[in-house]
Amino acid sequence: MSQAVLEADTAMARNMDLLRFATAGSVDDGKSTLIGRLLYDTKTIFADQLEAVEAVSAARGDEYTNLALLTDGLRAEREQGITIDVAYRYFATPRRKFIIADTPGHIQYTRNMVTGASTADLALILVDARKGLVEQSRRHAFLTSLLRVPHLVLCVNKMDLVDWDHSVFEKIADEFTSFATKLDVPDLTVVPISALNGDNIASRSENTPWYEGPSLLHHLEHVHIASDRNLVDVRFPVQYVIRPQSTTVTDYRGYAGQVASGVLKPGDEVMAMPSGMTSTIASIDTAEGPVDEAFPPMSVTVRLSDEIDISRGDMICRPHNAPEAAQDIEAMVCWMDESAPLRVGGKYAIKHTTRAARAVVRGLQYKLDVNTLHRDEEASDLALNEIGRVKLRTTVPLLADEYRRNRTTGGFILIDESTNRTVAAGMIIEAN
Structure with a gap:
């Protein structure tokens, strides 16, 4: 392969769109099998991996190649036939790159699902037909609604076991659509599939002549995610201040971080929070060199025209569009610590974007039953x-926005300072 072709392929891969999606479903609904099927159909697995899976399947007495073994990597998962940990897998097609978070279905692993879905652009929920x-x-x-995942796909799996009955699919689709109207689900798609046999996964199946929608992979390749990102509110949390210790570079001061939202361009007027000092962007640098604009989720270094006191934990934004500088926070919290519960009066370290602080729990307004949506105010x-x-x-x-407006500046984690364990994930509802 020539150097020019290699560079062209590298540039194309770098510029390809990336879709993060999480899978969820009850036990034995086929999540791991579906992911194995996607990896197999997109030719993402190596020959020796497939041979190992075939060997294990034969040793277990399976009459088919159990593609779920590609993702259920933990021995305990294989022994029990369930998914415990969040398994991340990667694959790509000529149109798009993908990161999959295979999240557990068991209710006792809710925290794992929250972890896997918190950064997802799309969620796949599997249902046994x-x-x-x-x-x-x-x-x-x-x-997925609570975590503001913008796109939701309901996969009605194992349709082959109900003889591809259209009425079964319609009943499940109607029931789920009705339930979704009570939630904040902006985009819902329902697909009939058989993960085991590959029907409607990579291509349309002849077994569903009554289904007029796309195959699952076609939908994943074409779902529009660019408009999901907040390109209005400029939020650039500063992660690191770059001052090269070089005799040839004496006046370089750059602020490195990842663009949380909005679009940054050289010449734009910006404000540093919490100081309130203003300046203009002199340049925006990346590992490949200067760029004309930066947008989420690019990691860049911003240089300003004026020398302003900015350090890690500060935020660059627009002068007339700034986040709230808030110490009183109301948030939905998912508790992740098994050793001790969250109680009023508890003190924790809080990590919000690049800023670290301490927080005390002032009140618990209610506990939510996620199965019935009932609020326990006692x-x-x-x-x-x-x-x-x-x-x-x-x-x-904290330089915060509401989570529904900005998932990055509206999210945080709580940390037990004595053990350094992450004990909670939070989504800001109000900040003042």
Whole structure:
């Protein structure tokens, strides 16, 4: 392969769109099999991997190649036939690159699903066509709505086991669509599939002449995600201040970080928070050189025309469009610590964008039953995997937006300072 062709392929790969999606569903709905099928149909697995899976399948007495073994990597998962950990897998087609988070279906692993779906552009919820919608299907739909995942795909799996009955598919689709209207689901697609046999995965199946929609892979390749990103509110959390210790470069001061939202261009007037000092962007640098604009999720270094005191944890934004500098936070919190519950009065470290502080729990307004959406206003604590609305007071102001407006500047984690464990993930509802 010539150097020119190699460079062209590298540039094309770098500029390809990236879709992050999470899978969810009840036990044995076929999540791992579906992901294995996607990896197989897109020729992403190596020959020796396939041979190993075929050997294990034969040793277990399976009459087919169990593609779920490609993702259920933990020994405990293989022994039990369930998914426990969040398994990340990567594959690509000529049109788009993908990162999959295979999240567990068990209710005791709600925190794992929250972790996997928190950065997803799309969520895949699987339903067994024989069982229809179950409690966990609704719970997963609610969690994806709570995490503001913009696109939702309901895959009605194992349609081959109900003889591809159109009425079964229609009943499940109608029931789920009705439930989704109670949630904030901007985009919903329903696809009948057989992950085991590959029907409607990479291509349309002849077994569903009554289905007029796209195959699952076609939908994943073409779903429009560019407009999901907030390109209006400029938010650039500063991660690191770059001052080269070089005798040839004496006046370089750059602010490195990842663009959370908005579009930055040289010449734009910007403001540094929390100081309120203003300047203009002199240049925007990347590892490949200067660029004319930066947008999410690019990692860049911003240089300003004026020398302003900016450090890690500060934020660059527009003068008339700034986040709230808030110490009183109301948020939905998913509790992830199994050793101790969240209680009013508890003190934790809080990590919000690139800013670190301490926080105290001032109040627990209610605990939410994610299966029934019932609010328990008498609750006194949040145990492992429980979700509730809390009031926090921080030691220093957080430069925050509402989570529904900005998933990056509206999200945070709580950390137990004695163990350094992440104990909660939070989504800001109000900040003042």
